[in-house]
Amino acid sequence: MLTQELKKKEQPKQGMLENVMKQFNSASEMVGLNKNIKKILSVTNNELIIHFPVRMDNGDVEIFKGYRVQHNNALGPYKGGLRYHPTIDIDAVKALAMWMTWKTSLAGLPYGGAKGGIQIDPKKYSTAELERITRRFAYALGDNIGPEHDIPAPDVNTNAQTMAWIADTYMSTKTPSERSKNQHVVTGKPIGSGGLEGRDRATGFGVYLTIKYWAEHKNISLKDKTFIVQGFGNVGYWAAHFLEQDGAKLVGVQDAYGSISNAQGITVEELLNYSKANQGSIVGYSGASNIDKADFFGLDCDICVPAALGNQITKENASKIKAFLIAEGANGPTTVEAEKLLLDRGIEIIPDILCNSGGVIGSYFEWLQNRNGELWELDEILIKLDKKLKEAFKKVLQTATARNLDMRSAAYVIAIERIEKAYVQRGIFP
Template identity: 85%
Template sequence: MTLTKEVKKKKQPKQGMLENVMKQFDAAAEMVQLNPNIKKILAVTNNELIIHFPVRMDNGEVEIFKGYRVQHNNALGPYKGGLRYHPTIDIDSVKALAMWMTWKTSLAGLPYGGAKGGIQMDPTKYSITELERITRRFTYALGENIGPEHDIPAPDVNTNAQTMAWIADTYMSTKAPSERSKNQHVVTGKPTGSGGLEGRDRATGFGVFLTIKYWAESKDIDLNGKRFIVQGFGNVGYWAAHFLETVGAKMVAVQDAFGTISNSEGLSVADLFEYTKDNKGSIVGFAGSTEVAKEDFFGLDCDICIPAALGNQITAENATQIKAFLIAEGANGPTTVEAEKILMDKGITIIPDILCNSGGVIGSYFEWLQNRNGELWELDEILAKIDKKIKEVFRKVSQTSEEKGIDMRSAAYFIAIQRIEKAYIQRGIFP
């Protein structure tokens, strides 16, 4: 009996992110009538790196870690994409994320390709000194596979400005003294004191807010009083919620790795953020909130849903429960293809990830330029630059969506893939 059950489970595996992104790509390639030869190129990654490296722990024991860096495509410029530290990372998920980065940078009109990487680990189980040694050893192992004009990592899930500072310092230390300052832009998302960009911490969440704002304006919808729920209360979720609150929207539920809380009267974004600082990052137990079962989160009553955690969170199983009229994808690939069909049948609009959360890579681009050109920009100026870029891209997607009678994701893919196809057609394929 037990054996039979195990066999059945294996026959019905959950759809992974790679399968999801490939379905999206195949549909988009057919829609734009992509050149078959270029489709072959874009369907695979350029390079896939898996690194096993040893690190000495605080207790003197050596632990072996597995790290990844996948470079999907660089037809438009250097590879660009984050590094995440998470136990669920595997080669397929990194390949999917790298491919999404290619579409995202292309859609945003940036001179970048797409990459992604990380380490298979739970960072909460290690001390700050161990995390530093793990990060520096991983950087050293990556060697010349990254570089300021070749492949530029950035923060992602469970990595931050400090992580980027360690990477930059390690990478620069491998260069001759006269060359070190020229390599500061090997990563973006650094602390401001180490060449980072003012406001880079809020860039992704700010972009999520802006896409919601511009969508609401295009539909003549007032965000004041609208209720929203957020999955993930890290940089992306927190800042998206922060900016939405400034225009009168009300956060009524939040879910993180520790639990789910709600309050139909609203949860203060600032107060919850301060509470998490003193509660080991957890939202659970926040005053005035009610705990909700994890599986009930997406079914909570709201107007706007912001999945800003991990991929494949909105599935065919929970999509039917969603009451929101708008889903703003703060995370990469949070909605499966099957779930999207259900949501579209229900008349729910989805602002796709490659548009919705592109504020982060746009901010990274400005940091890269700032380092490259030896400039220094003020916060207001940076937010204005991100706003201008997001507005421009949002209008292109909306216009394409209306002209072709397609949804926003299809429109975003249409623009992104055509830009890459044009580059290949103009340059040709060597030899």
């Protein structure tokens, strides 16, 4: 039932690829992108599909399907997460890899874009099985990943433990003298294994920061503003946590199991504790009422934070949204058709490649920390993240104002122009 529910929640993945291509083509026209560079950026550099066997706890062997798509590396090594999800396919990964290219470029990082994962429902497997699946996938990827070539990170249904298994597997294929130089093959690792303090909250903290910057720009106080969050995983929880600390009130949450609401407010930490004790589900939480999932986006609120999967806000439900701001914690949660309807109604959108870029910025800090043999403290990291994200946000606002664009278009213009400049300066081999 859970798998069926997850499949219902996400639209066909071809729609995600169509979305990112429509966004790219629109921005390309705005900047007058060189036609030859447009050809390069319209396709991925490499697409890897791997079928690999793994022995289960009962002795049976299952065959799994894994993906790694490397979109572009004009600005530096490929960078992007690995997600474990039953609906993942090549088109979804291609779309996500392209979004990563724009995201890292917009943030001013020395990275390109990639994405990957395994077509799997991880809830169906034991921890020991997930470890074997992960290690076998990492081994199959081989030198298609590497600390100066392609650096994976956590994404949907993967975490620090997943990254630790990948790092250990990758390093075990190297000579003893090489192993210490390859710790940064992945980011998002446990702190004891070279991870970054605060990496767990970087994406959600970044979502909160972009909302705060937007509110400051509009001279709006977040105190007593109401918000809803779709997805109560790592990103949704931390975004809600920091918004609540700033005086905002959580009034609705949706996850893969169901939807809840309480106009008087939902205590974020209480909901987190309940979810942990309820196998990750928010359904049945006594501090809120269960509602139909179709009614979630229509809840009365000021701010909507979609932090789950792609294609969640569509032309079918966009008219229900009452929020004045949508902050995209997920990648590609709003379809192109839905965005037009929302903008026409005066609803503003902080686009995914800006809003949730705190995660990849945090990954960059971890990569630097490992590469340089340094250790950074949490306060220092959060200050650095705030500074880096604020720079990107200001550039988007300035471009949006100067060119009379919405925030997504402005973000794309900045990202694409930076990549175009790199190609123009370097030339195209041969």
